[in-house]
Amino acid sequence: MNEIKLMIFDLDGTIIDSADANYNAYHDALKEIGIDLTREFFNINCFNGQHYKQFLPMLIPDEKEEIIEKVHNRKQEIYKNNLKNINTHPYILEIINNNKGIKKLALATTAGKVAVENVLKNINMENIFDLIITGDDVIKRKPNPEVFLKCINYFNVLPKESVIFEDSDTGIEAAKYTGAWVIKIEKWAY
Incomplete structure (x- = not known):
């Protein structure tokens, strides 16, 4: 070497x-718009190095950019408030x-x-x-x-x-x- x-x-x-903090933040942000994020889906599609613009369209109907950004921004807020748990x-x-x-x-x-x-x-x-x-x-x-x-x-x-x-x-x-x-x-x- x-x-x-x-x-x-x-x-x-x-x-x-940060897996739990990320999952909980995305789960809560998506729940606010009526979408249930399962841990299995998150582990397979979200928390493997993928960017939110790659996996949120799989969950959000019609892949509306404004909704995707709104969910991501809300996730960031929730995540920031839970940093003490990391x-x-x-x-x-x-x-x-x-x-x-x-x-x-x-x-x-x-x-x-x-x-x-x-x-x-x-x-x-x-x-x-x-x-x-x-x-x-x-x-x-x-x-x-x-x-x-x-x-x-x-x-x-x-x-x-x-x-x-x-x-x-x-x-x-x-x-x-x-x-x-x-x-x-x-x-x-x-």
């Missing part, structure tokens, strides 16, 4: 366990803290910028990363590797000098495509 110069971390499912992964935090100032640290996530800022502030990590790339900064989402390649290119390092920490199948696929080392974060058990 070459010397690792860059460590790239996904957010949801890797640094934080847990961080202690072992990932240990890796980050042990490498801060030694290696370049990047956050690469499909989550939107505002949501990422709110989460990082809530978990006291807003000044940890040398670079943050969000879903708002890319054109193509995972499994496209754009979010990870932006990090690698920004620091002008070789993919083999980078390691990506990721949990979702779509994220793993994107990470592998870069040529970087990939560490899959399995279900949380500690």
Whole structure:
């Protein structure tokens, strides 16, 4: 293994366990317009690295853009109010803290910028990363590797000098495509 110069971390499912908070926020926002979101549908279609513009049209009749945006904005409100219920992964935090100032640290996530800022502030990590790339900064989402390649290119390092920490199948696929080392974060058990 070459010397690792860059460590790239996904957010949801890797640094934080936000599955329940995301599900509850989408469930409540959709319930307000009379749509029941099941946990099974959410797990299969929503919380696997997909953007809301990809899965909300499956639930909202006639795929009306204004309703999709209204639901997403309401979800963001509910989610922000429930951030106190989000847990961080202690072992990932240990890796980050042990490498801060030694290696370049990047956050690469499909989550939107505002949501990422709110989460990082809530978990006291807003000044940890040398670079943050969000879903708002890319054109193509995972499994496209754009979010990870932006990090690698920004620091002008070789993919083999980078390691990506990721949990979702779509994220793993994107990470592998870069040529970087990939560490899959399995279900949380500690």
